[in-house]
Amino acid sequence: MVDVTHPLRSAAAPAAPAAKTGLNRLMRRRSSVAFLMCLPLIVIITSLVIYPAGYSMFLSTLNKAQTKFVGLDNFRFLLKRDVFLMVVWQSAIFAITAVLFKALIGLVTAHLVNNLPAKGQRKWRGMLLVPWVIPLALSTLSWWWLFDPTHSAFNYVIEAFGGEPIAWLGNPYWARFSVILVNVWYGAPFFLIMYLAALKSVPEQLYEAAKIDGANAWQQFIHVTLPMMRNIIAITVLFSLIVTFANFDIVQIMTAGGPRNMTHVFATYAFLLGIRSGDIPLGASVSLFMFPILAISAVFILRGVRKRGREIG
Amino acid sequence: MTAVTATSVPRVRASRVQGSLQRGRRWALVLSYVFLVIFAVFFLIPPYYMIVTSLKSNAEVAHLSSNPWLLSQGFTFEHFRTLLKETDFLIYFKNTAIVTVCVVVITMVVSVLAAFSLGRMKFWGSGILATGIFLTYLVPDTLLFIPLFQIVRGLGLLNSYWAMVLVYPTLTVPFCTWIMIGYFSSIPKELDEAAMIDGANHMQMLTRIFIPVALPGIIAATIFCFTVSWAAFVYPMAFLYSSDQLVLTVGTVTSLIRADVYQWGMLMAGALLAAAPPLIIYAFLMDYYIAGLTAGATKG
Numbered sequence: 001m002v003d004v005t006h007p008l009r010s011a012a013a014p015a016a017p018a019a020k021t022g023l024n025r026l027m028r029r030r031s032s033v034a035f036l037m038c039l040p041l042i043v044i045i046t047s048l049v050i051y052p053a054g055y056s057m058f059l060s061t062l063n064k065a066q067t068k069f070v071g072l073d074n075f076r077f078l079l080k081r082d083v084f085l086m087v088v089w090q091s092a093i094f095a096i097t098a099v100l101f102k103a104l105i106g107l108v109t110a111h112l113v114n115n116l117p118a119k120g121q122r123k124w125r126g127m128l129l130v131p132w133v134i135p136l137a138l139s140t141l142s143w144w145w146l147f148d149p150t151h152s153a154f155n156y157v158i159e160a161f162g163g164e165p166i167a168w169l170g171n172p173y174w175a176r177f178s179v180i181l182v183n184v185w186y187g188a189p190f191f192l193i194m195y196l197a198a199l200k201s202v203p204e205q206l207y208e209a210a211k212i213d214g215a216n217a218w219q220q221f222i223h224v225t226l227p228m229m230r231n232i233i234a235i236t237v238l239f240s241l242i243v244t245f246a247n248f249d250i251v252q253i254m255t256a257g258g259p260r261n262m263t264h265v266f267a268t269y270a271f272l273l274g275i276r277s278g279d280i281p282l283g284a285s286v287s288l289f290m291f292p293i294l295a296i297s298a299v300f301i302l303r304g305v306r307k308r309g310r311e312i313g
Numbered sequence: 314m315t316a317v318t319a320t321s322v323p324r325v326r327a328s329r330v331q332g333s334l335q336r337g338r339r340w341a342l343v344l345s346y347v348f349l350v351i352f353a354v355f356f357l358i359p360p361y362y363m364i365v366t367s368l369k370s371n372a373e374v375a376h377l378s379s380n381p382w383l384l385s386q387g388f389t390f391e392h393f394r395t396l397l398k399e400t401d402f403l404i405y406f407k408n409t410a411i412v413t414v415c416v417v418v419i420t421m422v423v424s425v426l427a428a429f430s431l432g433r434m435k436f437w438g439s440g441i442l443a444t445g446i447f448l449t450y451l452v453p454d455t456l457l458f459i460p461l462f463q464i465v466r467g468l469g470l471l472n473s474y475w476a477m478v479l480v481y482p483t484l485t486v487p488f489c490t491w492i493m494i495g496y497f498s499s500i501p502k503e504l505d506e507a508a509m510i511d512g513a514n515h516m517q518m519l520t521r522i523f524i525p526v527a528l529p530g531i532i533a534a535t536i537f538c539f540t541v542s543w544a545a546f547v548y549p550m551a552f553l554y555s556s557d558q559l560v561l562t563v564g565t566v567t568s569l570i571r572a573d574v575y576q577w578g579m580l581m582a583g584a585l586l587a588a589a590p591p592l593i594i595y596a597f598l599m600d601y602y603i604a605g606l607t608a609g610a611t612k613g
Contacts (some may be wrong), residue, residue, distance in 0.1 A: 059463065113349065120597075274459045
């Protein structure tokens with residue numbers, strides 16, 4: 001082969017001699033090399049994502065022993081059960097409320113950090129991202145301990161101020177509040193980071209122009225910041241919606257769906273039916289209910305990401 | 314901003330305006346700090362509480378009237394000792410480390426190769442494939458764990474941590490490939506043309522030019538991959554059950570909880586040690602970590 005010890009040498013080296021064998025020629029063809037480099041990825045995605053996704057649809061049409069084809073009976077069965085309808089409802093409440101608060105807190109904290117002198121921003125950003133860095137299962141464990149029925153550290157504070165202790169995970173409504181709170185705690189820093197990056201990418205001239213036109217801080221936010229960030233907000237919200245809808249760790253560890261099944265979301269209910277109770281087809285059917293919301297969000301995210309890619313460069 | 318002009322009369326007015334602006338700014342700054350402190354307290358409560366509890370004696374943890382937020386009776390490393398000596402924590406740690414290292418290596422090799430090919434070389438269908446990769450990144454593990462349970466069982470890998478090495482790449486490969494495509498496409502075309510002229514083949518181009526130039530991207534992707542495999546919970550929860558095969562997340566959450574008595578001091582010590590590696594990496598490589606986080610939505 002040719003000399004490659006100085007690949008960056010600018011003087012043109014003599015052209016490579018013609019390939020001798022057919023295999024060699026094939027290897028030198030750009031597109032076949034490219035395809036070969038992609039092959040491991042294609043194998044992984046096909047066998048571990050696409051195939052299981054299809055297999056899941058197949059599984060959902062079987063009976064519990066996986067011996068008989070039952071068509072859509074599993075879905076029909078689920079839709080008739082009150083518990084499942086509550087799961088759908090709770091998943092929606094959980095995801096929508098959590099994403100809303102994450103987005104709000106993220107937006108507020110991103111602006112606050114952006115207000116600081118440039119020197120201190122790094123430190124604050126580093127501190128505020130900690131919830132996102134701790135593995136969720138482990139931080140949820142410490143939240144569980146904070147919500148402990150007899151030793152709750154929050155109740156200690158409430159009682160110190162003369163209030164009544166709260167059954168954080170014992171009362172179904174407080175339990176719903178608690179799992180959402182933990183999700184907001186975990187996800188808000190992600191929004192903060194995304195928004196902060198977006199805020200930095202808004203050209204300074206736009207703010208100067210707005211100031212010359214006499215816009216106050218709020219008007220600048222509404223007429224400059226928001227339109228410039230609209231795309232990134234949409235991407236982050238939709239992405240977070242998917243992740244939150246599919247969340248498993250928080251509910252599984254803190255309540256395992258209880259009390260009275262009122263905190264179950266799709267993932268934990270699918271786990272309960274599919275793995276714990278061994279009815280794999282039914283579990284697969286439950287998790288497939290997530291599919292429509294995921295597909296719709298995914299299409300919009302893709303559109304947003306492409307648009308942002310063009311805007312940036 | 315107020316412009317400071319050369320003439321003397323406007324300058325007086327300008328400085329007065331500037332003064333009130335500065336006062337306004339200072340107020341805004343003070344308010345920013347106040348609210349940031351409130352948010353920081355909210356964000357740091359759980360890690361703080363983990364540390365405090367893990368250093369308390371069992372008696373103090375159980376004692377109802379003592380302040381749970383403070384260490385009022387000195388501290389002890391007793392829980393860390395019990396955790397390391399009397400539980401399987403170190404086995405979980407070892408299993409997690411093995412799984413994570415394997416997954417990081419597999420993911421980085423697969424995704425760097427694929428990203429180079431998709432971002433630079435193009436072939437029939439490569440555009441569609443890149444989009445497809447992004448879409449598979451959006452497929453959550455909770456949609457796949459039930460069919461994968463069947464597949465893993467079929468392969469005889471149920472209750473073996475090697476099954477994690479097999480399935481974790483579904484969490485890491487799509488995103489790493491996606492951000493690496495972005496990093497590779499931002500490298501100027503002139504570089505590969507120069508290498509081509511010098512007669513470098515594609516592999517040499519990748520290893521001698523693209524990987525060194527895109528190193529920040531590779532570090533960001535590696536960190537992402539590490540934290541995801543370290544923190545994964547759904548798959549091990551569904552596929553592993555015996556103590557010698559568990560990984561840290563599931564082991565700490567399920568197996569350390571013995572009988573009816575929760576040993577909260579030891580549990581928090583375990584959570585703290587298990588969360589330490591990602592936190593340490595984050596502390597040292599924060600900028601790469603954040604670059605990887607934001608790259609998914611902006612590149613490609």
